[in-house]
Amino acid sequence: MHCPFCRHSDSRVVDSRTSDDGASIRRRRQCPQCNRRFTTLETASLSVVKRSGVTEPFSRAKVVSGVRKACQGRPVSEDDLALLAQRVEEAVRATGSAELDAYEIGLTILGPLRELDEVAYLRFASVYQAFDSLDDFEAAINLLRMEHAQALAASDDESAPGSTESIG
Numbered sequence: 001m002h003c004p005f006c007r008h009s010d011s012r013v014v015d016s017r018t019s020d021d022g023a024s025i026r027r028r029r030q031c032p033q034c035n036r037r038f039t040t041l042e043t044a045s046l047s048v049v050k051r052s053g054v055t056e057p058f059s060r061a062k063v064v065s066g067v068r069k070a071c072q073g074r075p076v077s078e079d080d081l082a083l084l085a086q087r088v089e090e091a092v093r094a095t096g097s098a099e100l101d102a103y104e105i106g107l108t109i110l111g112p113l114r115e116l117d118e119v120a121y122l123r124f125a126s127v128y129q130a131f132d133s134l135d136d137f138e139a140a141i142n143l144l145r146m147e148h149a150q151a152l153a154a155s156d157d158e159s160a161p162g163s164t165e166s167i168g
């Protein structure tokens with residue numbers, strides 16, 4: 001690790017701290033040549049195996065760029081995308097495997113994207129899951145509708161906790 005100030009090729013660790021979530025270690029380093037201090041962040045590497053067989057490091061930026069197109073014209077901000085990518089990374093790390101294929105990453109994106117914007121979700125799912133007919137869209141939309149109805153029914157129950165009425 002080169003010193004960012006004088007480009008000296010060595011540095012001494014003066015302090016190490018694990019982040020709250022345990023996913024990274026922050027090290028405070030000092031350059032023996034210019035004596036200036038800088039910080040490095042160390043995370044466990046997470047690899048993605050692409051369909052071509054090529055392995056590359058997991059990247060939140062790649063998640064964001066993969067999802068951005070599906071979010072065009074939708075009320076989704078850059079912050080939303082960054083948060084989505086963070087959730088995807090957390091979910092991927094939680095699987096405990098150091099190597100995942102690109103398909104699994106895509107599956108992991110679907111859940112948080114659906115919570116973010118359902119239209120973007122349908123767009124992404126249609127490409128990702130290779131919808132090839134209107135029936136595929138219809139099935140996905142019906143599933144969303146059904147879950148909306150269930151969510152609505154559940155919130156109705158909660159809004160009337162003292163109610164003794166029953167339906168049917």
Ligand SMILES: [Zn+2]
Binds near residue numbers: 003004005007031033
């Ligand atoms: Zn230096």
